[in-house]
Amino acid sequence: MHTPAPTSHEQRRWPREEYTTVEALPSAPSDEPLVEIPVSVVADLQDSLLVAMNDLKRLEGLLDHATANLLDRFNAALQSAEQMPEGALKAELQSSLHASVTELQFHDMSSQLLVHIGKMLKGCAYILADQALEPDENEAGMVVTHMPRNPNPVTQSEMDAGSIELF
Amino acid sequence: MHSILAVDDSASMRKMVSFTLASAGFKVVEAVDGVDAFEKAEKQPFDLVLTDQNMPRLDGIGLTRKLREHPHFKQTPILILTTESSDQMKQAGRAAGATGWLVKPFDPARLIEVIRKVIV
Numbered sequence: 001m002h003t004p005a006p007t008s009h010e011q012r013r014w015p016r017e018e019y020t021t022v023e024a025l026p027s028a029p030s031d032e033p034l035v036e037i038p039v040s041v042v043a044d045l046q047d048s049l050l051v052a053m054n055d056l057k058r059l060e061g062l063l064d065h066a067t068a069n070l071l072d073r074f075n076a077a078l079q080s081a082e083q084m085p086e087g088a089l090k091a092e093l094q095s096s097l098h099a100s101v102t103e104l105q106f107h108d109m110s111s112q113l114l115v116h117i118g119k120m121l122k123g124c125a126y127i128l129a130d131q132a133l134e135p136d137e138n139e140a141g142m143v144v145t146h147m148p149r150n151p152n153p154v155t156q157s158e159m160d161a162g163s164i165e166l167f
Numbered sequence: 168m169h170s171i172l173a174v175d176d177s178a179s180m181r182k183m184v185s186f187t188l189a190s191a192g193f194k195v196v197e198a199v200d201g202v203d204a205f206e207k208a209e210k211q212p213f214d215l216v217l218t219d220q221n222m223p224r225l226d227g228i229g230l231t232r233k234l235r236e237h238p239h240f241k242q243t244p245i246l247i248l249t250t251e252s253s254d255q256m257k258q259a260g261r262a263a264g265a266t267g268w269l270v271k272p273f274d275p276a277r278l279i280e281v282i283r284k285v286i287v
Contacts, residue, residue, distance in 0.1 A: 091239075103240070109250055112250055153251050160272075
């Protein structure tokens with residue numbers, strides 16, 4: 001998704017159709033402390049979040065490209081190994097290629113992580129806008145919830161094989 | 168030759184799963200999400216379904232639920248292969264009728280071992 005760079009504080013608000021959910025504004029707790037932040041600081045924070053989101057998109061593109069090439073080379077190596085004469089070297093090569101299947105799953109896990117992080121950053125940017133900037137006429141009295149509803153689906157921090165549970 | 172329906176919205180994962188299963192002598196049919204998988208399952212029976220959980224249109228648990236309502240898939244082993252590892256999700260998979268829950272990344276040898284154990 002390409003998000004154009006904003007040119008003013010008002011334009012930093014994302015288009016309404018990108019909002020995830022809209023709920024009635026709850027009454028704020030009276031004892032909740034408030035923090036005042038200059039609008040320019042909010043705007044700078046939003047800019048930084050936009051930059052981070054765009055960087056994540058580029059990273060995703062790099063991963064997609066690298067993975068596609070890597071899988072092509074993986075297939076080529078498999079075919080070459082297949083044509084080798086039977087022997088210890090062929091067996092060792094094929095064994096190594098099979099073993100690399102676990103690590104080659106990094107792309108799927110990384111992509112899911114990137115998507116989730118992107119949603120979190122976008123949610124932060126929306127919340128900043130909702131809290132600090134004047135609402136549009138049709139947004140008055142509404143609060144928008146932007147954070148992903150589900151927790152991060154990827155909890156692994158290593159590429160060790162995952163658990164297996166049969167019911 | 169046993170046939171397996173491999174479902175994942177990630178092209179790289181489909182490639183890894185297909186390569187692993189085909190190397191072990193299984194016939195593999197790929198599907199890109201739960202809807203695509205169910206359409207393929209309606210056209211032909213499979214000996215096992217190996218599905219991702221988080222997918223657009225229809226997720227793995229939703230697919231499992233739909234397949235269990237289909238007369239041809241009441242007893243077919245359905246394994247969910249996913250990054251999700253929470254007990255809550257596993258229980259939801261179990262309640263939907265899944266045979267097992269495998270957390271990514273998978274080890275090829277262990278995946279084949281489990282499939283041979285549960286396949287009819």
